[in-house]
Amino acid sequence: MPQLRNQVLWQSIDEQIKNWYEELSIRNFWNAIHGISMGFRLKSLVPWITSLNIKWAEKEVPIEELWFGGKFGPIASLGGSESAAEVKEKLFLPENQKLFEQTRQKLEQEWIKTAPRDNFPIFVVRKSHGDSSEKKLRVIDGNRRLLQAIVDKKDSILATVGEPVGEPVLYEHWVPTSLLVDLVFWCKRQVRAGRETTEVVARLIAELIRDSSAGRVEFAERSIHRDKKLDVQLLEAVAKILDGWRISLELAK
DSSP: OTTOOOHHHHHHHHHHHTTHHHHSOHHHHHHHHHHHHHHHHOOOOHHHHHOTTEEEEEEEEEGGGEEOSSOOHHHHHHTSOSBHHHHHHHHTSGGGHHHHHHHHHHHHHHHHHSOOOTTSOEEEEEEOOTTOOOOEEEEEEOHHHHHHHHHTTOSEEEEEEEEEOSSSSSOSOOOOHHHHHHHHHHHHHHHHTTOOOHHHHHHHHHHHHTTOHHHHHHIIIIIOOTTSHHHHHHHHHHHHHHHHTTOOOOOOO
């Protein structure tokens, strides 16, 4: 909500949502968090922060140990990797002085039009990226804050760090119900248009929920209409795939 810069408004919002975890059901709480993070910022944070195989701790992390979540803006212009250390080195080179100034001005504009949050910890997870098997501390929320820290010549930044403690990394995590509902909706739309996608979508859904019992419940109980033929066909296709993995999808009777 970029237009909300007034601290009184933020305090009011904080007051309203601080008891959500106690007042809402678990499913509604995590769906609400996903709706906010995806709806406003297109960030899928919930699977990471709910996984039982990731342990979290807040600490100061050296800039050199971090990697941006992707190549955007000046990071892409520098032509290197997403390594914060590399970005920091290249951004201050004499030949990149113009890019540095453009970056500084852009960050200043973003600060002016958004709510102050540069002191908030960024979120990072140690994970592999692309074809590499090497696990690095990747930013999942806070790329702009990391870039701001580099421009400000800081050596470290406060971060909430997720360290995997088991495999699979995403395990018994929350699979957003809205994602499953959307997949069911679009599968039916495609089938009705004469494009048979049931098996493809069933495979995708099965992969999404194979390591999440909550995801299996949300799919079977909240994403499917049992009185609709195409829904039931998709449900049965997913159940068959899971059964092949010796995973049960409880079907309501």
